[in-house]
Amino acid sequence: MVDKKKMFADLLLNWWDKNKRDFPWRRMNDSYSILIAEMLLRKTTAQQVAGIYIKFLEKYPDPIALSEAEEDELNELLRPLGMEYKRAELLKKFGREVRDLYDGKIPAELQQLLKLPGVGMYAANAVLCFAFSEDVPLLDTNFIRVINRVFGVESQKPRARNDNKMWKFAKSLIPQNKGKYFNLAILDFAALICTAKKPECSECPVRSVCEYYKEKEK
Ligand code: SF4
Structure with a gap:
């Protein structure tokens, strides 16, 4: 298995x-910009977020500016993503908590990050990976799909994303000191090649090690 990984x-x-x-948030390496991207990217497309991301950071360049945002202006800016009222409420709450709990600075420690509104394991790990170069996985449904197909490893839990076993397995795939590149590669690979509905197996660069492909070719 080690060789296969x-x-x-x-x-x-x-x-x-x-x-x-290439997306604008991939050129950022500070915790705030990374967290904002992760929060905006939920339940919408990367293209939609790309349309407002830089404008958002210019208008609200740090958690304190976000905590003081005028509701109408924030709603208006978030409108292209949909669910703007819910998003605005959560983002302001996030800004306020960073201001009140951490003096306006995003913490660099996992447990502290996880206490912030709207920050789950994925977003917290995104900060640790992209801002602090830690080799931690960004496990989402797409990464889980790739693990299922290539390695035949499946979760027995109702929600694979909450399964420690899957997080551990995902981490074991990351080559040392390459967490950032590996996570970005998985994101692009799952979006362009190993897609949910119609994986492009004939063009796939990892088909020689894929269990799903082996089964399909039998
Ligand atoms: S061979 Fe097909 S199923 Fe396997 S990783 Fe590639 S695209 Fe996904």
């Missing part, structure tokens, strides 16, 4: 080198 990571990163997508 290494082969998978090598093939994936090699593919990603030539196929990476």
Whole structure:
């Protein structure tokens, strides 16, 4: 399994080198900008978030500015993403808590991050990975799908995203000191090749190590 994990990571990163997508939040490396991207990206598309992300950071450049946001203005800015009232409420709450609990600075410790409104394991790990270069996984339904297909590893829990076993397995796939690139590669690979409905197996760079492909070809 160790060799297979290494082969998978090598093939994936090699593919990603030539196929990476670009989004404005991928050029950011500060915790606030990273968390805002993760919060905005929920239940909407990357294209929609790309349309407002820079404007958002210019208007609300830090948690304190966000905590003081005028509700109408914030709602208006968030409208293209949908659910703007809910999003605005959560973002303001997040800004207020960072201001009150951490003096306006995003903490760098997992348990503290997890206490913030709207910040779950995925978003907290995104901060640790992209701002602090930690080799932690960003496990979502897409990453889980890739793990299921390539390694045949499945969760027995009703929600695989809450299964420690899956988080541990995902972490074990990350090559040392390459967490940032590996996580971005998985995101792009799951969006472009190993898609939910119609995986592009014939063009897939990791098919030589994929269990799903092996079964399909029998
Ligand atoms: S071979 Fe197909 S199922 Fe396997 S990882 Fe590639 S795209 Fe996904």
